Amino acid sequence: MKKHVLTIAVLIITAVLLAGCTQTQPATQQPSGTGSTSVIKVGVIASLTGPASNVGTNMWQSAQVAADKINAEGGVTLKDGSKVQLKLIVGDDESTATGGQKAATKLITDDKVDILVGGYSSAVTSAYEQTIAEYKIPFIVTGASSPIITHRPDVDTSYIFHHCPTTDTYGEYTTLFIDQVVRPAVNKKLNASADRPFRLALLYQDTAFGKGIQTAVNNTITKNKLNIQLVSQQSFRMGDSDFRTQLTAIKAANPDAVYNGAFPNEGAPIITQARRDIGLNTIFLNAENNDNAQFYKDLGQYGEGAIIESRYSPYTAPAGEVSEAQEGFKQSYFARFGTYPDMMGASTYEGVYIAAKAIGNAGTTDKTAVRQALVDLKMPQVIEAMKDKTISFSPEFRESTFDLWMEQLSYNATIGETRPVIVWPDNLKTTDFVLPPWYVAGSSP
Amino acid sequence: MDNIGVLLQIIFWGLYAGCIYILLATGLNLIFGVMKVVNFAHGEFLMIGAYITFTIFILTGFNPYLILVLSMLALIGIGAVIERLCFRPILGTGKLNEIFLSIGLIYIIQNGAAMIWGDAWQSVKSPYAGITVQIGSLDVPFDYILIMVFTAAILCGLYLFLKKTTIGMQMRASSQNRKGAMLVGIDVERIDIISFGLGCALAAAAGTLWVVSGQVFNPYMGSIPAVKAFAIIILGGLGSIPGAIIGGLLMGLAENGAAYFLGGIWKDAISFVILIIVLVVKPTGLFGEKGE
Numbered sequence: 001m002k003k004h005v006l007t008i009a010v011l012i013i014t015a016v017l018l019a020g021c022t023q024t025q026p027a028t029q030q031p032s033g034t035g036s037t038s039v040i041k042v043g044v045i046a047s048l049t050g051p052a053s054n055v056g057t058n059m060w061q062s063a064q065v066a067a068d069k070i071n072a073e074g075g076v077t078l079k080d081g082s083k084v085q086l087k088l089i090v091g092d093d094e095s096t097a098t099g100g101q102k103a104a105t106k107l108i109t110d111d112k113v114d115i116l117v118g119g120y121s122s123a124v125t126s127a128y129e130q131t132i133a134e135y136k137i138p139f140i141v142t143g144a145s146s147p148i149i150t151h152r153p154d155v156d157t158s159y160i161f162h163h164c165p166t167t168d169t170y171g172e173y174t175t176l177f178i179d180q181v182v183r184p185a186v187n188k189k190l191n192a193s194a195d196r197p198f199r200l201a202l203l204y205q206d207t208a209f210g211k212g213i214q215t216a217v218n219n220t221i222t223k224n225k226l227n228i229q230l231v232s233q234q235s236f237r238m239g240d241s242d243f244r245t246q247l248t249a250i251k252a253a254n255p256d257a258v259y260n261g262a263f264p265n266e267g268a269p270i271i272t273q274a275r276r277d278i279g280l281n282t283i284f285l286n287a288e289n290n291d292n293a294q295f296y297k298d299l300g301q302y303g304e305g306a307i308i309e310s311r312y313s314p315y316t317a318p319a320g321e322v323s324e325a326q327e328g329f330k331q332s333y334f335a336r337f338g339t340y341p342d343m344m345g346a347s348t349y350e351g352v353y354i355a356a357k358a359i360g361n362a363g364t365t366d367k368t369a370v371r372q373a374l375v376d377l378k379m380p381q382v383i384e385a386m387k388d389k390t391i392s393f394s395p396e397f398r399e400s401t402f403d404l405w406m407e408q409l410s411y412n413a414t415i416g417e418t419r420p421v422i423v424w425p426d427n428l429k430t431t432d433f434v435l436p437p438w439y440v441a442g443s444s445p
Numbered sequence: 446m447d448n449i450g451v452l453l454q455i456i457f458w459g460l461y462a463g464c465i466y467i468l469l470a471t472g473l474n475l476i477f478g479v480m481k482v483v484n485f486a487h488g489e490f491l492m493i494g495a496y497i498t499f500t501i502f503i504l505t506g507f508n509p510y511l512i513l514v515l516s517m518l519a520l521i522g523i524g525a526v527i528e529r530l531c532f533r534p535i536l537g538t539g540k541l542n543e544i545f546l547s548i549g550l551i552y553i554i555q556n557g558a559a560m561i562w563g564d565a566w567q568s569v570k571s572p573y574a575g576i577t578v579q580i581g582s583l584d585v586p587f588d589y590i591l592i593m594v595f596t597a598a599i600l601c602g603l604y605l606f607l608k609k610t611t612i613g614m615q616m617r618a619s620s621q622n623r624k625g626a627m628l629v630g631i632d633v634e635r636i637d638i639i640s641f642g643l644g645c646a647l648a649a650a651a652g653t654l655w656v657v658s659g660q661v662f663n664p665y666m667g668s669i670p671a672v673k674a675f676a677i678i679i680l681g682g683l684g685s686i687p688g689a690i691i692g693g694l695l696m697g698l699a700e701n702g703a704a705y706f707l708g709g710i711w712k713d714a715i716s717f718v719i720l721i722i723v724l725v726v727k728p729t730g731l732f733g734e735k736g737e
Contacts, residue, residue, distance in 0.1 A: 051665050053564045206710045236709035239669070241660040244458040245704040245712075252451045265566040265661050272659050276574055277586045298568050298661065 039087040040076055040365055042067065042355050043113035044348070045103050045128075046143075047120050050095025051239065051265075054294070055120055055344050059143060060090050062345030063117060065333050066352035076356045079363030086356060089113055093120075097127035104128035108135045114365040115140070115358070117351040120344060122146030122208040129155045138358070138370045142351040143344045145170075145289070146208040150397040159367075161374050162399040163354060163391070164347050165288065165311065167209060167261075170404060171216020174285055174309045177406045177424050178257060179226045181433050182283060182307075186256050186441050199442040201232040201250045203243065203270060204261030210235065213261035213287060231255050231442070236266070243270045247278045254442035257283040264290045268298035275302045281440045283307060288404070292342040296409075296417045303418035304411040305436035311384050311402045312346040316420045318385060318405060318428040325383040350382045354391060374398075385428075408433055450582050455705050456698065461589045461658065463697025464596035465651050469670055470677035470689040471603070472647030478620040478684035479640035482532055483543045486550035487648055488671025493554065494520055494649025495662045496562050502569050509569055510591060513653040517646040524645030525638045533637065551668065558664035566661040574659065592654045599650055600690065603643075607686075616640055620684060669713070676720045682733025691731060695719065 044063045047056030067086045070076070075085040089111045091103030100119075107113045108131065116132070119125035120143030129149070132139050133156040140161045141149055147166040150157045183198040190196070202217060204210035214233060221228050232253035234246035247270070250258060258274070260267050267290045274280040284306045291310040296303065314330075317323040329349060333341045341349070354377070359365055362373035378392045385403035393400055405428045409418035423433040473487045497516040502509050531550065535542045576587040607613035618626040619636045627633050651670075656662055677696050681688025696716050703715035723731060 049559075049564075051564075051663065053559075054566070234709055236704075237713060240709070240712070241662075241666075242458075242462060244461075245455050245701040246709050248451055248454045248458070249705055252448075265663070268566075268568070269659060269661050276659060277589075279577075279584060294565055298566070300570060 038082065039085050040115075040356075040359055041087050041089055041111060041113040042352060043089050043091055043107035043111060043116045043118075044352075045091045045093055045100065045107065045116060045118040045125075046348075047095040047124070048090065048092040050099070052095040052120055052124075055143070055289075055342065056093070056095070058342045058345040059118055059120060059348040061337050062329075062333065062341050062349040063088055063090075063352050065329070065336060065341075066349040068336075069332065070353070070356050076360045078360070086352070088352075093124050093128075095121070095124065097124050100124040101128045101131065104131045108137055113137070114367075115355045115370060117355055118142055118348055119144050119149075122149060122212075125149060126152065126208070129157060129160065132159055133157065136367055136371075138355075138367060138374055140351045140354050140374075142347040145287075146212045147397070147399075148208055148212075150399060157398075159371055160398065161354075161393050162397070163351055163393075164344075165402050165404060166399065167212030167287075168216045168219075169402075170288055170309050171213045171261075172220040173404050174259060174287075174307075174406070175217050175220040175226065175228070176224070177307075177309070178259075178285065179224070179228060181406075181424055182257055183227070185433060185435050189435055189439070190441050195227060197227050197229040199231045199254060199256040200228050201234070201253060201255035201258045202230060202261065203234045203236065203246055203250060203258060205238050205263065205266065206235040207238050209263075210238075210261035213259070217259060236262075238263070238266075240266065241269055242273075244273055244277055247274045247280055250274075251278050251280045255282060256442045257285060259285045260290075261287060262290070264292055264295040264298075268295050268303075271299060271306060272302045281438050282442070283435070283439065285309070288343060291407075291420070293340065296419070299409075299418060300416060301411050301413075301418070303409045305434075305439065306409045306418070307423075307433075308407050308409070308420060309404055310343070310407050310420070311404050312343040313407065313420055314340050314342065316407060316422060316430075318422060319430070322381065322383065322385045329383050346383055350384060350391070353382050354379070403428070405429070406433075451705075453581070453583055455701050457583060457585055457589070459698035459701035460694065461592060461697070462700060463694040464592055465655055465658075465670070466673060466677055466696050467690050467693030468596060468599065468647050468651035468654070469674040470681070470693050471600070471686055472644035472651075473671075473674045474678045474681075474684055474686055474689045475603075475616075475647070476641055476644035477678065478686075479616055480528075480532065480536065480637050481623075482536065483540055483547065484532070484550075485544065485547040485671060485675075486554060487547075487644070487674060488667030488669070489551055489554040489558075490520055490524065490645040490648035490667070491652040491655065491670055492558060492662065492664060492667035493523065494652030495656045495666070496558060496567075496652075496664075497649065498653040498656055499567055499569050499662075500562075508572055509653060509657045510595065513595065513650055516649045516653050520645040520649035521642035524642040527645075528638050528641035532641065533634065536637075555664045555667075562664065564663050564665070566663045568659070568661045569656040571657045571659070588657055588659070592658060595650070595654060599647070603647075603686075612636070612639060673713075673716060676716050678730075680720050680723050680730055682730030685730070685732035688730055688732030 046060040071085045075083045091107040093100035093103045116139040119141040122144040125144035147168045150162045204214045232250045271284045286308045291308045291313045293314045317326045357379045358373040362369040381389045387401040405422050406424040407420035408423045422429050494516045498512045501512045573587045577584045615631045677692035681692030699715045700712045703711040
């Protein structure tokens, strides 16, 4: 019996240790060349464990690439002329609201960070915004995309700066693309008159993110009086992997296109199940967070013709300086980690640059001064295309404005995956949007 | 598509979902029936089964339906080790110990899988993807027909094993009366190991059929199906395999029906609504007996 008790004790200790290994990732990791006292402590909140760990790890690693580069170039110059290195400290939100609360509190109270960067999932990030408000610490959110992050009235969000397009922005952008590009193409195919209403279906995650997209589409149609009819609006729970019933309902509504408000682990099975199992041969439009390598891999040939709204892609970039900057970032990241960064990694990389610039402009790590520096910030775009090629935050809700684009996927049989080409807007596109030969337009039931 | 066509299609998706639930719940019931242990980590065996199929598929390119057998055999071994090292020492020491042990196992297995395979979402492409079969007015994917056939074949195999083999009869005897079984000379500890291994193998079959149907998976995917499997065995009656089969089918149909008629957010909730109603009307579950 003693033996058995011992075995269980060993197992439990192993469990605790194993859980500890991943649940509380090393709290502090020093980038090369950091000093012991005169350093700027940048807290990075990322999901290192749990369902969002893939994205979170990418965000954390991208932050390290940025800090390394800034430190290698001498660090941040303060008011007194001293050059100070950045020291990153990671907090794992465990992909949960309680984990996020723990991570934020620890970074602020134990590690005493000067500024925070990161935050993925609006549900997780909004859970610790009260803590940010309480301690009045500047926080550059680079992953959560719901507008509630800086719009919510119940918490003082004045120290929170949103460097990530919101669902309002890209929901509107995608709806305008549908109206200006997809609708005329479908009318042309059907030889229909220009006033034929476009039949759009929505399939969205039942969270702030998915509902944000749903609201944005509805508002854009109403505000701009667009000739788009929402023929089906179906929801699903976050993390679902079987969407066949909702897709069957959508197919019965005869849509001209389907807009997915989904994460990549949901978006890829939605399109695969729709085309493979349901025979729903239509255009699927996807939010920007789907533009990552895993999404392309999971889609295979079923991604043909699909659309992704994007601002950073693993496989394409708009021509010009941004393209070179993105390539440089991808290569630096690959040299250090052996993989390529994704979109949330790109904005987190920029988040560290924004933090460094704001502290440099303030000339101090004083929180109030850094917040004011962020309010006044006007810095050149880093790796993503920004409006007027400048990173700055809007006065009312402290949101930066990205230059977005729409890309269409085409299948490459050699690699067995699709690859994107930019089809909108005119100043960034490399080719035109086309309806695939297998496309079936909806019609009135 | 007319309304009847849509309804038939949704019933078909419900039957498919029911197949996965049946396998998972039957395995759980087999373990509970014989050992009377509560194992909340049962969904993690589904996840391991999915990953074993995925790994062998990547390494060899074999047909995933053939890998199902290898995955089941591997899980018999893994299940036997876990039963011997974890559950046997605490048998009879109280339900709280079993619950906490299985919760601990969830963390160990999830984190272990994340260390081995990483935590990115993965998928397996069936060699029959894209092939459809015309059944009446429905155009259904061939994979789903295969999934239903495999589920039926596994259940028939299990039925024959329990009815016709000595070990199967010993398992039934242990399930009906453990002390009585011991008195007539059945080695119940051996039967425990076999039952636990078989239960895990059924979870592995569910995991394999899950991945060939085009669903994605990661190390954390097992928890929700496990909770649903518990709901199914309570609904069908603790320890009752016919109960698990009927419960699984009901659950699959109810979930898909709710997603269509009430909206996707009701998909998970509806199962528990049915469970509560059944428990209020018949507290032992549909096929349960008093005293279970």
